[in-house]
Amino acid sequence: MARTLFEKLWDAHLVRDLGGGTGLVAIDRVLLHERTGGIALKALEESGRAVRDPSRVFVTMDHVVDTLPGRGDRTIMPTGTDFILATREAAQRAGATLFDIGDPRQGIVHVISPENAVVLPGLTLVCPDSHTCTQGAFGALAWGIGSSEAEHALATGTLRVNRPRQMRVTVSGDLAPGVTAKDLALHVVARLGSGGGRAHVIEYAGPTIAALPMEARMTLCNMATELAAFTAVIAPDASTAAWLEGRTYAPKGDDWQAALAAWADLATDTGAVFDREVSIDAADVVPMISWGTAPQQSVPLAGRVPQLAAPPPGTAPTTPEAHARALAYMDLAEDTALLGLPIDAAFIGSCTNARLPDLRAAAGILAGRKVAAGVRAICVPGSTRVKAEAEAEGLDKVFLAAGFEWREAGCSMCFFAGGEHFGEEERVISTTNRNFESRQGPRTRTHLASPATVAASAIAGRIADPRELEAQ
């Protein structure tokens, strides 16, 4: 019988059908970070239970650790050190692998896991972090959970999972020059809505997806959680294998050959059935930017803040209440053009867009140019390895010469944890994934966009189209 990629992953990991649509699913890898992982380890200890298999558990510091040069265990976030120490000590007691501060493998969990081939096609992988869907780009079933479920996965090597429904998003055609995976991700969220993927596993498929490099696939899958999806997945192919080969925890020798053979079957069979099918013509995708306080409130970069009465064709509906709240919070009026809005800050970072190609794209815009006066511009590489690779290419010098801060790896100001933040009512253009109220600081106004758009806007001092800057 024809099966989907998800069904193959599910069937291979199903320990027992628990009835009522729930399965007991074997978990191959557990990732933890200091924000939500330390408490899972601590609660497990307090319950008197042990980690079933510490060799399958990987821990890093990304969420509250500082990103300023010279950082250590002390944090700007008032109690951040407590999280770092508690997580480190619990990880060491449990015997888990720790990518600690100062370790060349440290970084944002969804950047360092692929970098080290902790995630592999065909695996199940969980992390108490909603952006774990990023790693579905490798053909793994990878999804975000809460701390209690992390405790369950640590103690039992399994999770009790409500089997999700299935959606396939097929993208065909060529993305125009200057249109990135981030733009495609925002296009999908604007079209389906912030709840539009609820409880579905989304398979991204089609020739456009197959042509995307791995980093772009990660960016696309990263934002599946902004659709309330269970997760996203992309069938592994030659690009996937080539990207992973030789990395730290990639299989070696005969095991590599066996893995390649197993991965060859990880694709949706012809005739397999999805609960929902969505088709996207890549030619319809343009550079995007968010205007409101939910990711679905995104429009073409060259567009205007939508009218409630006349929403852009092909976008998800919104309520009058949500529309009015977003306008007031963002200090915008309907019909205002996004291009030209003055900005106070520009942020390049996060598990969405802080990998080497993202930094190269931004640096390509920044080279020989200066950040506009009065704009605070920050670049935070996604991992210590990304930072080192960027520095080896001289990208750090480009960022610094343009007037960007060049930071150590971590989540940084993707969110405000009580430490560093952007100012009240400041307008920030950001390569991150969430434009929620107060996400990057108290009352900060966030606009989500691609690295090139953020870089171009930093130069212009207002929201700008990188394609126009490049043409100059």
Place this chain on the structure above:
Amino acid sequence: MEPLRTVTSIAVPLIRDNVDTDAIIPSREMKSVSKTGLSVGLFAGWRYSDVDARVPNPDFVLNRPEYAGARILLGGANFGSGSSREHAVWALAEYGFRVVIASGFSPIFRGNCIRNGVLPIVMDPAPFDKPGLMLEIDLPAQEIRAKGKEPGEVWRFDIDEEAKLMLTEGLDPIALTLLDRPAIDAHESTDRAARPWAWSVLPQGNAA
């Protein structure tokens, strides 16, 4: 976990779409490596006119006297979206909420509710947004009944068997799963033989 069978309370309307977990518990309110002490930070950005001084915003629904002591919260579409932080549910539960009725939930938030004795009901919240309306939530019967001034009205709701069992019995899912240890061990043993490449790469040898 305290079993949840029936809850009788008025319902607080917070019927907005995409109420995210950053709004439910702002990251800056997660100050310690603990599941407790979070209720003071619940909806902090909306609930206080001055967050640092904890000055209540009288316009925010939780601060209105008629909703004091409510154990049911009404939400809009995609409630609990965003960050996976379980602190959102720990804060709601510590504040006193045992039921959230919303037109939709983010899946991670929904799972977190079930593991912390909070019942997520997917239903249009509008009929329950009436001043003074007392509701009785009956989980075993999967019914919501209007009490007080408008007795007699009954609404049925759906919930999957696993979630219902966890909540009504207050079960510890880890203890329940560990009863399946022989099946877990057998699956792992088969898998090690079938997919050696997924196991041989693990650090520090293979712990059993």
